[in-house]
């Protein structure tokens with residue numbers, strides 16, 4: 001089974017769905033490590049409760065030196081024999097150094113129908129634009145933020161009375177289905 005690490009910054013609900021799907025006997029992967037840049041991220045305890053090692057590598061002590069923080073995270077990934085990295089609500093901009101080191105082996109989930117709304121506050125922006133639907137995208141991570149090739153998307157309707165909060169819950173339910181499914185498809189696809 002492919003050894004997967006999930007990088008988080010907060011709640012970790014996508015991480016939970018990735019861990020659980022990877023625990024199925026016939027899954028092509030197993031989540032072996034959860035890493036957070038925030039020490040008290042709720043997701044860390046959720047990972048532990050599911051039997052997955054969870055470690056915080058805080059960015060704050062590294063100050064402005066993003067790459068030094070990433071080198072610490074990267075060392076941990078390599079120590080654990082990680083083969084594929086799944087970003088799941090990891091709210092850090094990545095340097096080219098990390099992206100190049102994991103080229104073609106790092107996935108991200110973004111809460112919009114990319115190329116619409118890269119960056120932050122995607123749900124508020126979709127509502128503001130008067131869109132009829134929203135969704136999420138799983139993509140390969142490249143150097144441009146939220147720009148890598150899409151591997152899959154899921155769509156949800158935007159309903160009258162939606163707030164960013166309500167819409168975010170609806171999109172998250174779709175994310176929880178999409179991410180494990182696309183990760184499995186990605187791992188099962190023949191590699192060039």
Ligand code: GAR
Pocket residue numbers: 008009010011012013014015043088089090091109110111119136172175
């Ligand atoms: C998810 O909606 C994910 O798509 C989004 O953060 C949320 C994390 O939730 N990611 C980004 O905005 C990346 N820029 P979770 O911690 O419950 O999985």
